[in-house]
Each structure stands twice: as C-alpha cells, then as structure tokens.
Amino acid sequence: MKSPARFINRQMFKTTFGAASALAFLTACTVGPDYQMQPPSLSQHYDQQAEQRLGQGGNKPGEQRIDLGKKVNGDWWSAFRSPKLDKLVRRAIDGNLELVAADATIRQAASSVAAAEGALYPQVDFGAQAGRQRVHNAKEPSTSNFYAIGPRVGFDLDVFGGNKRQVEQQQAFTDLQTHRYEAAYLTLTGDVASQALLLASASAQMAAVEKLLANDAKNLELVRMAHANGSTTQIDVSLAETRLAQDRTLLPPLAQQRDSARHALSILTGKGPADWIAPDFTLAEFALPANVPVSLPSEMAHDRPDVRQAEAELHMASAAVGVATANLYPHVELSASLAQAASGNGGAALWGFAAGLTAPIFNGGTLKAERQAAVDGYKATLAGYQQTVISSFGQVADTLQAINHDAEENLAQEDALRAAETSFRLNQQAYAQGENSILQVLEAERAYEQALLGQIRVKTAQYLDTVRLYVALGGNSVGVFEQRVASREAQKPSYQ
Helix, strand or coil: CCCHHHHHHHHHHHHHHHHHHHHHHHHCCCCCCCCCCCCCCCCCCCCHHHHHHHHCCCCCCCCCEEEECCCCCCCHHHHHCCHHHHHHHHHHHHHCHHHHHHHHHHHHHHHHHHHHHHHHCCEEEEEEEEEEEEECCCCCCEEEEEEEEEEEEEEECCCCCHHHHHHHHHHHHHHHHHHHHHHHHHHHHHHHHHHHHHHHHHHHHHHHHHHHHHHHHHHHHHHHHHHHCCCCCHHHHHHHHHHHHHHHCCHHHHHHHHHHHHHHHHHHCCCCCCCCCCCCCCHHHCCCCCEEEECCHHHHCCCCHHHHHHHHHHHHHHHHHHHHHHCCCCEEEEEEEEEEEEECCEEEEEEEEEEEEECCCCCCCHHHHHHHHHHHHHHHHHHHHHHHHHHHHHHHHHHHHHHHHHHHHHHHHHHHHHHHHHHHHHHHHHHHCCCCCHHHHHHHHHHHHHHHHHHHHHHHHHHHHHHHHHHHCCCCCCCHHHHHHHHHHHCCCCCC
C-alpha cells in the first residue's frame, strides 16, 4: 500500500514544478532585435540606355529583345532549344559532386537546428550508482553496500530567449546552406551551357580553318605551277608556303579549347574525362533566344542565390545580437530528481526539486563588449548585403550592355564577311586571268579568314552573354533544393 505522505509529497512536487514552469513561460521574453526581411530595392533600372535599346530590338537578324519586368519560367537553358543540351544539363544536375556535397551540408545544418531546439525542452537523464562504504565514526564501525537509481529532470527556463535566438541563428545558417546549394546549382547549369557552346564554337572555328587551309593548299599549288611556267618568282612561292604554315598554327589552340570544354563537361557531370565523353555540339544545334525575360531590380534581388545568402548571413548576425543580449540577463534553471536509494539494510525513495539562478554582476565588461561586437558585426554584414545587391545590379547592367554591343558587332561582322568573301572571289578570278599578283590574293584571303572566324566568335559571344544574363538574373535556382527533396521522397519505395 502506498504511503499517503509519499503520495502527497509527489503531488506537491508535480504541482510546484508545473506552476514554476507555467510562470516561466508566461513571464519569458525574447530580448534582442527581431529580424525583418530587407525591403525591396528602390531601383527600377539596371542601365536605362541598354534597356531602351534592347527593349526595341529584335527587328534585325541576330538582334535580341528583352522583356523588362518578366521573370524566367521553367528551365532557363531550354530557351536555346537544344534537346542535347537539356539532356546534358539534367545529367550534370543528377551527378555533380558539388551538389551532392551541398545537399549533405544542408542536412547537417538541419540536424544542428534540431540539436539547438532540444535545449527548449526538459532534459531527462537516468542515473545509477552502486558501491561499498565503511562508516568509521559510529559506535560500531560498519561496512555496507549502497546504491541509488532514478531519473533526473533539468529545464532551462530561457526567460530572456537566449536559447530561442540560438535556434533562430542555426535556422538562418540552414537557410544559408540552402542558398549555397542554389548558387552551386545556378553556377553548374551556367557552366554546362557555356562549355557546350565553347565546344560548338571550337568545332565551328576548326571547320573554318580547315577550309582555309584547303584554299591555302590550292593557292600554293597554283603559285608553284605559275613559277614552273616562269610567270612568277620564288618569292611568291615562299609567301604562299608561309601563309599555309601560319594558318596551320590556328588549329592546335582550337583543338585545345574543344578538348578542354569536353573535359570540363565530363567533370561537371561527376565523371572523369576518361570515364565519360561529352557529346559533340555544333552552333547550328542552338537557337539564340529572340526574347529574353528580365525581372525588375526589386524582384531580381530575391531571385539571386548570392543575395539570398547575404540575407541569411544578416539574419544570423541579428540572432547573434539576441544571444549576446540574453547573456546580460539572469539565467534560471529548474531541476528535479527521483531516486530509489539504499544503504545497508535500509532503503527509501528520495526526491528533490531545486531552482537555480545565475546572474552576471561583474565580468570586466566582457558581456557588454561581446554584445557590442555582435551589433558591429550586424552592421558590417548589413553593409555586405547592400554591396552584394548593388554588385548584382552592376553585373546585370554589364551583361545587358554586352548583349547590346554583341548585336552591333554581329551586324558589322556580317557586312565585313560579305565584303571579304566578294573581294576574295574577285581576286582569285583576277589572278587566274593574270590581272593581279598572288600577294593580292593572299591578302584578300587573309581578310576573308579573319571575317569568317570573327563571325563565329561574335555569334559565340552572343550565346555566352545570353547565358551570363540568365545566370545574373538568378535563373530558376530558387526552390531547387526543395524540388530535389520532393523528388527524392517520391522515389522512395512505399510499403503497405
């Protein structure tokens, strides 16, 4: 039969502990600043001249037009209309090791949040102790066995919210890691598209150079025949040989560019260059997006992972101020224990309840200095956030101007190519009829060669700058980690 006194004591313990906990919850407050998301930027333009020019473009071949105020929908790289590129980007997203590492880092940070949240709840431990003891100061010294076993409960009341601020700080750190994943995703997709375009450009330039080498060889043969007939000199033969040798030097660097792009694509997909070879690309497989959506600065700032990272860091700095502020106030803990203890032939149930308070009185100014350091750290992080936003606007403005000038250069290059091609053809005909010298033919060929390669390079620049614009605007990186988690959960087998 239970002792009435023991029952009453336990009831008093439960009532006291519950009342103290309720009182703590009712009186608790969270000190320090409550973080507020940064307001949208007041800027409405990146570069008004480029926006006006590109907003009216798209009327001539090779020109692009921007739709200011519209956001990218879906996978941004699909705008290039290359099924092969779509497949390659998806392969890279699934196999890239940096994304795998970023994924694991986010889950690690989420575990840290769960660990920090544990401090908001009572901590229950179970202890046991056993031993043998000897009593000397009794009338008759005796030796006996003893033991104690039972649970212990401790609870930090967190009256001023220091633990809550630590949870907030860890959650902001998890957000930071999520945005780093988004940044890695955006960089990856941009790199895959860029390397595929560089591979296509190198192949196109190599084809053009090989065609020019064939013309060089044909011209050399004509010069040698003319020299054999006595209608030209050895100097002309030497000039033709020199031109052929010089043009042959153009191939190795282009082959290196092609191979480097191919190797880069293998690495981006998580494979070694010898383990997986990227497919070949040609410029004809890509379509230059005629209309490019460009979100407003106020919206773009929240679509770029680097800006979102900077804001998460600002949130962490704000929470750090709260933690440092809470350290200036008293710290209250409740604890309770219940144990079954025995010594010798006697035993009893023991319980205890205690409340402890620790308050700083003098610490040499350490706690105030730590809070001031946290406040100054917040101000520094705020300035860094603002600088990141401004820099992102500058990057978009630079890319818009690059696309603007690419269109101008493309038109000029088209005219130069047509003129050079006509000049080269006329000079070849004139030389065959004996109306001009081989030097004139070689110079016309050189102009045509430069114009042909220039056209390919300008077209490549248009594609690459368009990729950079999509990346500068944030692409479709927001929320990609949540999509990855949802896809992973959907692939798990379900058991009934």
